[in-house]
Amino acid sequence: MTLYPELTDEKRRKLLNSMVLIRTYEEAILREYHADKSPGFDIGAGLIPGEMHLSAGQEPVAAGLGAHLTKDDAMTATHRPHHVAIAKGVRLREMTAEIFGRETGLGRGRGGHMHLFDPETHFSCSGIVAEGLPPALGQALAFQRRGGDRVAVAVAGEGAANAGAFHEALNLAALWKLPVVFVIEDNDWGISVPRARSTAVTSNADRGAAYGIPGVRVEENSVEGVYEACGEAVARARAGDGPSLVEVHTLRLWGHFEGDAQGYRTDLEGVPGRDPLPTYKQTLIDRGAMTEKDYDVMTASALEQVEDAIDFAKSSPTPDPAHALDYVFSEGVRS
Amino acid sequence: MSTDLDRTGQEPADNAPASAASTGAPVTGAGVNTATDADMNTGSDAIDTGTGRAPHGNTAAVIEPEPGKRKLSTAKSIQEAIAQEMRADDSVFVMGEDVGPYGGIFSSTTGLIDEFGADRILDTPISESAFIGAGIGAAVEGMRPIVELMFVDFFGVCMDQIYNHMAKIHFESGGNVQVPMVLMTAVGGGYSDGAQHSQALWGTFAHLPGMKVVVPSNPYDAKGLMTAAIRSNDPVVFMFHKGIMGLGWMKKNKRSIGAVPEESYEVPIGKARIAREGTDVTVVTLSLSVHHALDVAEKLEPEGISVEVLDLRSLVPLDRDAIVASVSKTGRLIVVDEDYQSFGLSGEVIASVAERQPELLSHVSRVCMPDVPVPYASQLEHSVLPTATRIESAVRGAVTK
Numbered sequence: 263m264t265l266y267p268e269l270t271d272e273k274r275r276k277l278l279n280s281m282v283l284i285r286t287y288e289e290a291i292l293r294e295y296h297a298d299k300s301p302g303f304d305i306g307a308g309l310i311p312g313e314m315h316l317s318a319g320q321e322p323v324a325a326g327l328g329a330h331l332t333k334d335d336a337m338t339a340t341h342r343p344h345h346v347a348i349a350k351g352v353r354l355r356e357m358t359a360e361i362f363g364r365e366t367g368l369g370r371g372r373g374g375h376m377h378l379f380d381p382e383t384h385f386s387c388s389g390i391v392a393e394g395l396p397p398a399l400g401q402a403l404a405f406q407r408r409g410g411d412r413v414a415v416a417v418a419g420e421g422a423a424n425a426g427a428f429h430e431a432l433n434l435a436a437l438w439k440l441p442v443v444f445v446i447e448d449n450d451w452g453i454s455v456p457r458a459r460s461t462a463v464t465s466n467a468d469r470g471a472a473y474g475i476p477g478v479r480v481e482e483n484s485v486e487g488v489y490e491a492c493g494e495a496v497a498r499a500r501a502g503d504g505p506s507l508v509e510v511h512t513l514r515l516w517g518h519f520e521g522d523a524q525g526y527r528t529d530l531e532g533v534p535g536r537d538p539l540p541t542y543k544q545t546l547i548d549r550g551a552m553t554e555k556d557y558d559v560m561t562a563s564a565l566e567q568v569e570d571a572i573d574f575a576k577s578s579p580t581p582d583p584a585h586a587l588d589y590v591f592s593e594g595v596r597s
Numbered sequence: 598m599s600t601d602l603d604r605t606g607q608e609p610a611d612n613a614p615a616s617a618a619s620t621g622a623p624v625t626g627a628g629v630n631t632a633t634d635a636d637m638n639t640g641s642d643a644i645d646t647g648t649g650r651a652p653h654g655n656t657a658a659v660i661e662p663e664p665g666k667r668k669l670s671t672a673k674s675i676q677e678a679i680a681q682e683m684r685a686d687d688s689v690f691v692m693g694e695d696v697g698p699y700g701g702i703f704s705s706t707t708g709l710i711d712e713f714g715a716d717r718i719l720d721t722p723i724s725e726s727a728f729i730g731a732g733i734g735a736a737v738e739g740m741r742p743i744v745e746l747m748f749v750d751f752f753g754v755c756m757d758q759i760y761n762h763m764a765k766i767h768f769e770s771g772g773n774v775q776v777p778m779v780l781m782t783a784v785g786g787g788y789s790d791g792a793q794h795s796q797a798l799w800g801t802f803a804h805l806p807g808m809k810v811v812v813p814s815n816p817y818d819a820k821g822l823m824t825a826a827i828r829s830n831d832p833v834v835f836m837f838h839k840g841i842m843g844l845g846w847m848k849k850n851k852r853s854i855g856a857v858p859e860e861s862y863e864v865p866i867g868k869a870r871i872a873r874e875g876t877d878v879t880v881v882t883l884s885l886s887v888h889h890a891l892d893v894a895e896k897l898e899p900e901g902i903s904v905e906v907l908d909l910r911s912l913v914p915l916d917r918d919a920i921v922a923s924v925s926k927t928g929r930l931i932v933v934d935e936d937y938q939s940f941g942l943s944g945e946v947i948a949s950v951a952e953r954q955p956e957l958l959s960h961v962s963r964v965c966m967p968d969v970p971v972p973y974a975s976q977l978e979h980s981v982l983p984t985a986t987r988i989e990s991a992v993r994g995a996v997t998k
Contacts, residue, residue, distance in 0.1 A: 336738070370771025379770035386737070386766070386774070393757050396730015403731055404738035407690075407716075414734070427757075430727035437722065589772040590806050592830045 265501070266330060266493030269486060271551035273329070277485050278542055278552070279560050280325035284345045285539055286564040287354070288316045290572055291344070291361065295520055303521050309362055309576065312374055317345035319483075319515030322538050323447050324349035326488025326510075327415065330496040336384035336401035336414040338394035340447075341376045343387035346417050352380045354571035364578035371581040372589060384414075392418055392425035395444065399431055402440040402499075411500040413441045420509070421452035423466040432507065436473040441499035443492065444507045449514035454526040470507035477507040483538045513538065669857040670843025672704035674816040675781075678823035679706065679743060681861045683713055686741060689827060690717040692728050693745030693781075702747055703783045703842050725755035729780065733763050736778040741827055746782040749798045749836060763832045764807030778833075779826045784812075785838040785885055785935055787982055788847055792970035795978070797884070797934070800941030802834050803912035809833040809866055810912040814841060814887040816855040818910055821864025829866065838885040838935075850888050867914035871923070875905030878960070878995045879923040880988065881946050882933035883909040889985040890933055893992060896985075902996055912942060917949040921957070924950050929960040929995045933983045938965035960995045964988050 267273065291310065298308040305312065317324070320342070328349025331337065339346045347357060352368075360367030361375045368378050376389035384401065388394040398416035405412040422428050423446055435442050446466050450457050463469065470477025476498070480487035488510050495506035513536050517524050524530065546552040669677065683689045690713075691706055697720040700707030710718040721728040725746060732744035746752060752759065759780065766776050786795025803810045809831055813819040819837065826833035843853035872887055873894050880890045887908045894904035907923050909916060924930050930950060932943040943963045950958055964983045972978050 336734075338734075368771070369769050369773070372771050373769035377765075377769040379766065379774045381770075381773055384738070388762065390757055390761055393726070393730070393762065396727045396758055397734035397737065397762060399727060400731035400734020400736070400740075400742075401738050402734070404735045404740050407740070426754075427726045427730070430722075430724035431730070433722060434724055434727040434731065589768045589770075591809070592767060592772065592775050 265497030266490075269489060271546075271549070273489075274486070274546055274551050275556070275560075277325045277329060277489060278546055278557075279564075280328060280349055281321035281485065281539055281542065282557075282560050283564040283567065284321045284324055284348050285318060286561065286568045287348060287571075288318045288344060290568045291358075292316060292318075292516075292520065294362075294572060305521060310375075311363070313341075314375060314520040315342040315518065316516055316520065317342050319513035319533075319537065320345055320447055320449060322483050322485035322488050322542075323417070323445065323510045323512050326485045327417075327445055327492045329489055330493050331413075331415065333383050334412050336398065336405070336412070337386075337417065338398040338401075338414070339385070339387035339417045340391070340394060340419055340422075341387070341389045342419070343376070343378055347378055347380070347385055347387070350385045351383045352378065352385050353382070354567060355574040356380070358571040358575040359578045362575040362578070363580065364575055365581045366574070366578040370589070392422035392427040392431075394418060395422070395427055395431035398442055399435055399438075399440055402435070402442040402505075403438065406438075406441055411441075411502075413443060413496055413499040415443045415445060415496075417445045417447065419452070420446055420448035420450075420457055420466055421460065422446070423469060424461060429469075429472075432469070432473040432475065432505070435505040436475050439502070439504040441502065442505045443495040443499055444505065445492065446507070446509040448509055448511050450511075450529070451514055451518065451527070453518045453522075456528075465509060467507055467509040475505050475507055477509070480508065480510045483510065483512045483536065485538065485542055666856045667859060668854050669816050669820075670854050671813070671816045671819045671837065672707065672842040672844065674820035674857045675705050675823050675837065676707055676709060677857070678820040678827070678861075680709060680712060682741075682824060682827045683709070683717065685861070686827075688739060689741045689743065690719065690735075691743045691745070692719045692721055692732060694721055694723060694747050696720060696745050701745060703837070703839050704844060705745060705781060705783075705837065705842075725751060726758050729755050730758040730762065732778050732780070733758060733766070733776055736776045736832075737766065737774055741777050741779075743779040743781055743827065746780060748794050749782040749784045750793050750796050752782075752798065752801075759802075759808070759834075760805045764805060767831065768807055775830045776832045777830045779823070779829075779835050780808075780832065781823075781835045781837070783839050784836045785840055786971050786978060787840055787885070789973055789975050789978060790971075791973045795971040797836075797838075797936035797966065799834075799836055799883075799912055800934075800936045800945075802836075803915075803942065803945075804940075807832065808913065810836065811866055811910065812836045812838075812884045812912065813910060814838075814872075814884050814908050815852055816843075816857045818864050818870070818908075820857055821862050822866060822910065824861055825863040825866050828863065833866065836884075840885040841888070850885065852888050852891070864910070866911050867916060869910055869916035869919035870908045871919075872906040872908040873904065875903040875927065877903045877905075877927055878929040878931060878992055879905045879907060879920075879927045880931045880933055880992070881907045881909065881920055881923070882983075883912075883942075884935060886933045886935055886983050886988075889983065889988055892985045893989045896989065897992060902992065904992055909946075915945065915949070917953070920946055920949050921953050924957045925954065928957060930958060930962075931960075931988070931991050931995055932963050932965070933988055933991075934963070934965045935983055936966060937968055938963060939968050941965070962991050962995060964991045
C-alpha cells in the first residue's frame, strides 16, 4: 500500500520545477560569489565572503524529499544547505540576504550560509558534520509529545554516517519511536576522500538494521526514487511508526567548496553526463508530461524569483558594527 | 564513560521523593533508606503548588529564608524547584542518565518520576550528544527541557552540541530562535574520584559565549537559581557541587542543609551575594569553596581578622560591580576557585578590578586548583584542592603583608 500521493505528471513537473529553482539559485550564488574575488582568489573578499558549499547535482534529494513536507515539519541540514532549504520553503529573499551578510537576513548577518535558521519553516542547519541529527530528535520529540502528525527530517552527508552522533541519534530515535526521517546524501566524496576509503559498508542504508529501523538506498540520483523512498519514510513517521533511514546516491557536480580545484577527483570526466537536471527534463518531455515551452516558462519563473532575491539582498543594509555584540542572549547582557 | 562510582551499592540516602519527604512518610527511592531526609524536613508539611509564579523572564521578589523555618538539603531544594516548575508549566521536562527511578546519581531528580511519570522524566541511553541535542531541538520548538549531564567531566563527548549549538543558535539566528533549556551537571572533587570525575570546569563553559553559567553554594540559592534557570529564555548551565548537595553518602557540609521557602521564587542570575561581611580582606569565591571561606572567616574573627566572603553565584553573567565594590572596601583580594588556576575565573575576577580600579589592589592572591589533573590519593587531592587550610594561609598572608 502506498501511503503517500502517487506520482502524477503534475507532480513530476513540480519535482522538476523545484530542481530548476534550486539550480538557478546555485548558479546565481556562484556568479555573485566569484564576481569580486579576483584577481586571484581571496576567500574573505566580495559581497559573499567566506566558505561556499553549493549543492548543484543534489537537487533530486531536495525535490523528492521536500514534496512530502509542510511548513510545520522540521528540518535540520548541513554545511551544504541551500537546496533542501529551498525545497523546505525557506524564504528566498531572507536566505539570500543572510548569505550576503545583511541585516535583513534570516540571522541578521550573524549566521552565514552554513548557519541558516528559519522559525517559520522550522529549518536549521549546522556546519558540523552529523551534529544536525540530535536537534532533529528534539524537534520530533516535541511534536510527538504534542500529538499531531508533524515530522522532523535530518539531512546529512555520507561522511556523517561514520560519526558518533549519527549512531547515537539513530538509536535514540528508534528507542523512542520518534517521528523522524534521516536522509543521507551520498555524493561519493568527503571533501577529497572517496567514500570507498572512508566507509566499510557499501550502503549506509544497511546501518538502519543495526537499530531496527527501515533503511532504503536510492540509486542513480533518481528524483522519483527519492520521492518514493521519502514518501514511505515520512508517511511512516506521520503515522507514529517511528524513524526511517534513506540514503540517496547523488552527485556533487561542483567542488566541495568554491575554489576547490578538485585535483583529487577521478570521476570528473563522467560527471556532466550524470547531471540530473537535463536528464529529468528529457524524461518528462519523452513521456509527454511537459513541452520545451513549459520548461522555458519554468526556468524564466525561477530566474525571476532568484534575481529578485539577489536584488533584495544587495539592496539591504549591512549590519551596524555598533551591534556586533547583540543577540548573544535574549535577556540582559554579559557583564 | 564510567559511572562505576555510582553503582557500587553505596546508599544514596538522599534518594527520597520530594513529595513523600514533605509528608514525613518513609519513602523508598531506588530501594534505599531515606530516614535522613525525613529528619531533615522539620518544618511545614506543605509543598508549594506553584502559586505566585512569575512569568517567564521576569524576576520575582526574592523571599529571604527565615531562621527556624523548614530546612532542606540542596538536592531537595533543586528537586522542589523542578517539581514546582513542572506543575506550573507542561513544557518543562527532564532528560538524562539515571534521572528516573534512580533519581539522579547526585539526587537532583529524586522522586520526580513518582509525580510526573516516565513521560516527563526521561531516562536516556549513554548518548550525551543525542540527548543534549534532543534537548536543544525540543527547546527550539518551545519546550523547556532540563537535561542532566551526569558529571561535567563528561562534556568531552558532547561539547559540540553544547557550545556550537545550544550556545550559538540564538546568536546565529539574529535573535529569532531561542533555546530555553537548562543543562544541569555535577561538579567538583574532594572524595577521591580521580581526574575524570572531580573537575569544576565552570571556567571552560563561561569562556564560550552564549550560555549562562550558574553555580549555587547553598539550598536557598539552588532553588531560586534553578527556578530562574528554567524560566530563562536562554540556555543556562546549572552546576551543582556534589559536596553541597547534602548527600548521605558523602562528607556533608554543615551548610548543605538550610532554610528554604516553600513557595516558588527566583534568585536573579548574575547577582553575587555577600555571604559574610568583613573589612580586612575580600574572598571572592563560589560553590563549595564559599563554605571553606566562611569557616576560615569564622575561625579568624576572634583574632580580629575581618574577612568578607563574596559568593559569585554565577560566572555568566559575572557580577563585576559586586567584586569591585567589595574590594573597594577591603583593598585586598583573594580569589578562591576549585577550577584550574590558569586562564580561568580567578584571573578574570582579578582583571575585573585591575581594568576598572587598579589602585584598589593593595594585595592580590589566588587559591585555586593548580594546573594539574585532580589526583586520586586523598592526601594528594587535598593538597591541591582549595581547602580551608590553604584559604586561611592566604588570608593571613594578605593581612600581615
